[in-house]
Amino acid sequence: MLVIGGGLAGCATAYFLAKNGIEVVLIERHDLNALASGSNAGSIHAQIPHAEFLELGEEWARGFAPVIPLMLESIRLWGTLESELGADLEFSLKGGLLVARTEAQMRAIERKGAIERAHGLAVEILSRADLRRIAPYLAEDLVGASFCASEGKANPLAVTPAFARAAAARGAAVLRRTALAGIRVEGQGFVAETDAGPIRAHRIINCAGAEAGRIAAMVGLDLPIEGHPIQVNVTEPAAPLVPHLVYFAGGKLTLKQTRRGAFLIGGGWPAIFAPGDARPRVDPRSIEANLRIAVSVVPALADVHLLRTWPAIVNGTADWRPVLGEVPGVPGFYMCCFPWMGFTAGPICGLAVAELILGRKPSVDITQFSALGNAT
Numbered sequence: 001m002l003v004i005g006g007g008l009a010g011c012a013t014a015y016f017l018a019k020n021g022i023e024v025v026l027i028e029r030h031d032l033n034a035l036a037s038g039s040n041a042g043s044i045h046a047q048i049p050h051a052e053f054l055e056l057g058e059e060w061a062r063g064f065a066p067v068i069p070l071m072l073e074s075i076r077l078w079g080t081l082e083s084e085l086g087a088d089l090e091f092s093l094k095g096g097l098l099v100a101r102t103e104a105q106m107r108a109i110e111r112k113g114a115i116e117r118a119h120g121l122a123v124e125i126l127s128r129a130d131l132r133r134i135a136p137y138l139a140e141d142l143v144g145a146s147f148c149a150s151e152g153k154a155n156p157l158a159v160t161p162a163f164a165r166a167a168a169a170r171g172a173a174v175l176r177r178t179a180l181a182g183i184r185v186e187g188q189g190f191v192a193e194t195d196a197g198p199i200r201a202h203r204i205i206n207c208a209g210a211e212a213g214r215i216a217a218m219v220g221l222d223l224p225i226e227g228h229p230i231q232v233n234v235t236e237p238a239a240p241l242v243p244h245l246v247y248f249a250g251g252k253l254t255l256k257q258t259r260r261g262a263f264l265i266g267g268g269w270p271a272i273f274a275p276g277d278a279r280p281r282v283d284p285r286s287i288e289a290n291l292r293i294a295v296s297v298v299p300a301l302a303d304v305h306l307l308r309t310w311p312a313i314v315n316g317t318a319d320w321r322p323v324l325g326e327v328p329g330v331p332g333f334y335m336c337c338f339p340w341m342g343f344t345a346g347p348i349c350g351l352a353v354a355e356l357i358l359g360r361k362p363s364v365d366i367t368q369f370s371a372l373g374n375a376t
């Protein structure tokens with residue numbers, strides 16, 4: 001069994017396979033956790049992303065909503081990982097607040113909440129007074145919010161290495177600095193050409209994140225998975241103030257405070273990645289716009305210094321739906337790609353794909369997310 005990619009999806013898949021006695025080799029062209037899985041904002045999301053709800057509309061939201069049960073199952077699984085992997089992941093669920101400054105924003109929150117509830121997500125609408133009671137740190141001009149108790153945060157620097165260590169302890173071979181260059185179908189299996197030489201495998205699991213489309217093309221698939229440059233800001237540590245994951249209904253924002261007190265401020269603001277660039281660069285316009293929203297929502301942030309902004313590439317699909325499971329027409333080739341919010345969903349994606357390979361019924365239904373429905 002060959003797993004391509006040492007991010008969260010790959011390390012989780014390798015772990016759940018190795019735990020069940022399957023011989024696994026994982027190859028990673030850089031180091032483990034070097035890309036999106038180790039550079040994200042650490043939000044544990046359960047709700048439909050609000051900016052996309054506004055931009056892409058209710059029909060898009062209904063098409064995306066079947067992903068909610070998968071996110072919820074991943075969050076349940078996250079709750080078991082600290083003891084399963086024997087690691088402190090700084091995982092906590094204090095709830096997500098999607099806050100509004102206008103009545104029109106409240107109406108949009110309510111419309112989205114109705115779709116979310118229909119797909120099993122508990123979302124509570126809060127009045128101005130309710131909001132002030134549970135989040136006195138928020139700006140006084142906010143008129144209300146929705147509260148989603150299933151949401152929270154975890155440390156992106158902890159979980160992927162913990163999965164990798166646990167996989168290796170159960171016999172998985174984890175090969176760093178080993179890039180996949182090509183795949184040949186041979187007999188009942190594959191030969192993967194890597195810069196460490198050819199690797200034969202009956203099955204390949206494509207966990208290559210933003211590169212997953214390129215890897216899929218090696219077996220003749222045309223999948224709409226692409227990389228998008230975005231950035232996250234981190235402040236100096238401050239006294240505990242914000243227990244929740246905070247979003248804003250009037251602009252892109254995710255805001256949380258880490259255990260050490262730093263505020264992580266993001267929300268999918270674009271970074272710069274021009275043709276020919278070796279790596280993405282920070283866009284100062286995004287910093288300014290992102291921080292302006294953050295301070296307007298949590299005024300105390302005006303007194304906290306920004307320490308750093310980092311850019312990274314997130315794996316995206318146009319409809320935000322994942323691509324999971326064995327590819328119809330290419331037996332033995334599996335996709336494990338959860339776009340945009342794959343920090344939240346990585347654990348369940350790894351488990352479900354491993355269960356499929358083990359011949360078990362996956363813990364969540366992933367049939368509707370097969371590559372067939374996503375081919376361009």
Ligand SMILES: Cc1cc2nc3c(=O)[nH]c(=O)nc-3n(C[C@H](O)[C@H](O)[C@H](O)COP(=O)(O)OP(=O)(O)OC[C@H]3O[C@@H](n4cnc5c(N)ncnc54)[C@H](O)[C@@H]3O)c2cc1C
Binds near residue numbers: 032038211231
């Ligand atoms: C700035 C930012 C903020 C984000 N914030 C959040 C958040 O708060 N919450 C959330 O849920 N999600 C968030 N995400 C999304 C989340 O981080 C990703 O969806 C998730 O980490 C994807 O995991 P992955 O393992 O599929 O991909 P990756 O972590 O990108 O791992 C893929 C790996 O495959 C390797 N690879 C690629 N090609 C090859 C090859 N040819 N040979 C060998 N190896 C190869 C790569 O080197 C890489 O290490 C964010 C992403 C970014 C960039």
